[in-house]
Amino acid sequence: MTAVAVAGVGIHPFGRHGELTATAMGAAALxxxxxxxxxxxxxxxxxxxxxxxxGVAAGHRVLGALGLTGVPIVDVEAGCASGGAALALAAGAIRAGQYDTVLVVGIEKMPKGVIRSSFFPQWMEEGGLAATPAYFALRAQRLLREQDVTVDDLAAVVVKNRAHGVHNPDAMFTSAVTAEQVLGSRVVSPPLHLWMLCSPNEGAAAVVLRRADLAGPGAVRLDAAALRSHLPGSVLDESTPLSGVEDQRITPPTQLAATDAYEAAGLGPGDVDVVECQDTDAARELISWVELGLCPPGGQSAVLASGGASIGGTLPINPSGGLLSKGEPLGASALGQVVELVRQLRGQAGARQVDGARVGLAHTIGRGANASVALLTT
Amino acid sequence: MSIAAVGVAAPEWRVPVASIDAAWGRSPGRGTLAVCRSDEDPLTLAWAAADRAVAAAGVAPSGIDGMWWGCTRPPFAEGPSWSTLAATLHLAPEADGALLSGSTHAGLDALLAAADAVAAGRVDTALVVTSDALLPATGTGHETSAGAGAAALLLRRDGGPARLVHTAHRWEPRLDRYRGDREPETRETYDGRLFREQAYLPMLGAVGDALLVDATDAGRWSLPDPDGRLARALAKRLRAGTTSAQDVAAADRTRLGDLGSAATLVGAAAALGSPGPLHLLGVGGGRATGCTVIVDAPVPGAERVTADLSGGEEVAYTRVLRSRGVLRPTGESVEMAVPPGSAMFGRGAGEMLGLLAARCVDCGTMNTPPDVHPTCISCGSTKFDVVPLGRTGTVQTFVVNRTMPSPFEAPLPLVVVDLDDGGRIQLQGGDDGAELSIGAPVDLVLRRYAVERGVPVYGWKVLTRRPVAGTDEEVTS
Structure with a gap:
């Protein structure tokens, strides 16, 4: 099967950009x-x-702004995993021999405040059952109980990612924080404080994929781009239907996608040198470590304490600063991870460079539920 | 015609009358008032009282073939008030009954209509429910008298521990005690002195005298007491002919406030626990009715009446104003709406109010509500048995939101509950959630989730089960 390489990446800084449109940000990144x-x-x-x-035909607007229309242009929506889904479709088309070179762009300009989602039936919204941070907290409560994770560990995730974000000019927040500051921020939905939650915001990221044999020597390869949804009955993952069977028995979508990706790339968790994973909230990152096979359940505290997940540690996680530093423009966030990993694997990450990184893993999980895992190698 | 069981309910919250007076610079009044949280109303109180009466009687709800509900504030001006209550109680699908309203006389109307239906043989087991909770206009005198509460009786033709033996009526066309919700002007049309002299005392006095003609014992009286003073005057008049008359409702009035159409039965409920004659008087809408009940043996449910009414949590007047929507935060709010596609309007409404689940014939998974799960969430089967779920479970996980966009009020608990019968559902918590913990046993109670465009939306909420002091029982307050 045809191998896929990353021929180019671009990013528009994530943040709040006033009147600047999502189309303009997408055009800049592309x-x-x-x-x-x-x-x-x-x-x-x-x-x-x-x-x-x-909105309708957003991709046509981006390519139209650059005078590049005429080719097939398809919008992809898969919640927080939208960018991962677009990447999987583009890579699949190249592997199948349909195209040689494909553009992938993710754009978003999100309203401020609580994320509202048409995913939920309206009566759940009117019943106050569909409040977004609450879902994260429901999951975090179980994590704290089942995996020996403490609220201090959640604060440590924020401290780690914000320390990384200091060196990322494309991030929304570029100041370091202390655990005391994190725990001193307003409680939103216990155990989650305000600073443990990523900010919905605006931004864009773009990736050009090309057949590896046409991409030239030394190009970063996209060895896997997997996308999975939740298995029936999965209750406490991104989607929370009204009822279900025991979630402990059901493999979560992140683990499904990771398994597919490792298998496609012929790699395992032990091969990974650098990770960009979904840290919508601090607890979500610690859940992802386990679901991606990077850490045994209950092992998160020790990893955080030893600095193993920091730049310079055994397996740096979210060297870009993660969503906790960058914010989360839904459509752009997954491609933003790919941009970061490509720069890490090329050795272009500057002060946040992970030395000797050769295998990078990008992960998103979002409403649906949808989970994407991409593996990049050099 | 006999009374088989009794149940009562009052909100948890108590606001001191003096704190309301203090806010308006008046001299402090006495007592407390039971007031609804923003998610309680006459329907949720009616459910709580009826549920307790049914439990005390030990009958299957499907065996209850009639319900008469008296209430001056039915939640829908025109709509499914009665059937919503029936769905939450799982009454027989062919159940008879009526919603009686129009004045505070509605409580006695419900009792007598149910008694007639049972006596006539039209129904075997009738539920009588009376409930009220009015929304007084801010700063009016009503605010220092309006309470909230409910009482329910289960009636059967015979064999019960108490009997309804006599009734008496009077009428006089008076504009009495007219109170619109949040209505400041109507107090001007009610002249307290005229009501006392021309309506309350003469009509109820005559009804009381009529009951005493046949009574062997002046016994105990449950007297409506709208303003906290009238009943004392009436009791004095009734006592003129006897030496032992005792107003059994007075204590409840002092703690709960004026309960409108529910006042008479709430006041009489505890007294159904001890033998002897008991006279119930009701007034309103230019009518007065009395009836005598002979208690032969303690009525099931009466033993817990005092505990169920003792409530509560003392709350500040400002908290009450906030729950009534008078005090509102400025700033961003999330517009909520009850759309035509809402479950409350759809086929799923009865399923949600009835807490029904579709049990998968192939794998046993409980899918709830059935209407939104055409295929089993676990195995994909399409073969189901629809079953009602019990209202007990344990906390799978929970969160107490400290911030919520208007119209929701923080702290707002959200709870994922593993029901003892097998379903897993996500619901709001019914209090501030301070006692929630993973694995804790909980009960589901009926509450009002929202009022949108004037339409109330009901659903189940979660309360932590806690032991009752001095008993082996655990109850959810």
Whole structure:
């Protein structure tokens, strides 16, 4: 099967950008990625645009702004995993021999405040049952009980990621924080404090994928881009239907996607050098460590205490600062992870460089439920 | 015609009358008032009282073939008030009955209508429910008298421990005690002195005299006491002919406030626990009715009446105003709406109110509510048995939200409950959630989730079960 490489990446900083449109941010990110890949009009055969709030034909607007329409353009929505889904579709098309070069762009401009989602039946919203941070907290409560994780550990995740984010000019928050500050921030939904939650915001990221044999020597390869949804009956994952059987018996979507990705790439968790994983909230990151096979259940506290997940540690996680530093523009966040990992594997990450990184893993989990796992190698 | 069981309910919250007076610079009044949280109303109180009466009687709800509900504030001006209550109680699908309203006389109307239906043989087991909780206009005198509470009786043709033996009526077309919700003007049309002299004392006095003609014992009286003073005057008049008359409702009035159409039965409920004659008087809408009940043996449920009414948590007047929507936060709010597709309007409404589940024939998984699960969430089967779920379970996980967009009020607990009967559901908590913990036993209670465009939306909420002091029982208050 045809191998897939990353020919270029680009990112528009994540944050709040006033009147700037999602289309303009997407065009900026895409222009940078295409410049890196030396791709212009006629140099690609399709484009996928990831967005959850972008509206009808958002991808056409981005490519239209650059005068690049004419190819197939498809919008992809899969909640927080939208970018991972777009990446999986683009990579799959290249592997199948359908296209040589494909543009993938993720854009978002989210409203402020509580994330509202048409995913839920309206009566759940009117009943106050669909409040977003509460879902994270329901999950966090179980984590604290089952895996010896403490509220201090949750604060330590924030401290770690914000320390990484200091060195990321594309992040929304670039100041370091202390555990005392995190625990001193307002309690939103116990055990989660305000600073343990990522900010919904705005931004864009773009990736140009190309057949590896056309990408030139030394290009970062995309060895796997897996996307899975939840198995029936899974209750306390991203989607929470009204009823279900015991969630402990059901493999979560992140683990399904990770298993698929490791298998496709011929790699295992022990091969990974650097990770960008979903830290919508601090507890979600610690759940992801386990589901991705990077840490045994209950082992999170020790890893945090030893600095193993920090830059310079045994397996740095979220060297970009994670969503806790960058914020989460839904459609752009997964591709933002890919941008970070490509720069890490190329040795272009500057002060946040993970030395000798050769295998990178990107992970998202979101409403649906949807989970994506991508493996990049060099 | 006999009384088989009794149940009562009052909100947990108590606001001191003096604290309301203090806010308006008046001299402090006495006693406390039972007031609803924002998710309680006459329907949720009616459910709680009826549920206790049914439990005390030990009958299957499906064997109850009639319900008469008296209430001056039915939640829907025009809508499924009666059937919503029936669904939450799992009454027989062919159940008879009526919703009686229009004045505080509605409580006695319900009792007598149910008694007639049982006596006529139209129904075997009738539920009588009376409940009230009015929303007084801020700053009016009603605010220092309006309480909230409910009482329910289960009636059968014979064999019960108490009997309904006499009734008496009077009427006089008076505009008495008219109170609109949040209505400041109507107090001007009610002249307290005229009501006392021309309606309350003469009509109820005549009804009381009529009951005493046949009574062997002046015994005990449950007297409505709208303003906290009238009943004393009436009792004095009734005592003129006897030496032993005792107003059994007075204590409840002092603690709960004026209960409107529920006042008479709430006041009489505890007295059903001890033998002897008991006279119930009701007034309202230019009518007065009395009836005499002979208690031969303690009525099941009467033993817990005092505990169920003792309540509560003392709350500040400002908290009451907030729950009534008078005090509202400024700033961002999330617009909520009851759309045509809402479960409350759809086929799922009865399933949600009845807490029904579709039990998968193939794998046993409980899918709830059935209507939103055409295939089993676990195995994909389409073969189900629809079964009602019991209202007990344990906490799988929970969170107490410290911030919520308006119209929701923080702290707002959300709880995922593993029901003892097998389903797993997510619900709001019914209090501040301070006692919640993973694995804790909980009970589900009926509450009002929202009022949108004037339409109330009901559902189940979660309360931590806790032991009752001095008993082996555990109850949910």
């Amino acid at each position: 222009r940078d990625a295409m410049a890196e890949a030396s791709v212009g009009r006629g140099g690609f055969q399709a484009a996928f645009c990831a967005t959850a709030y972008g």
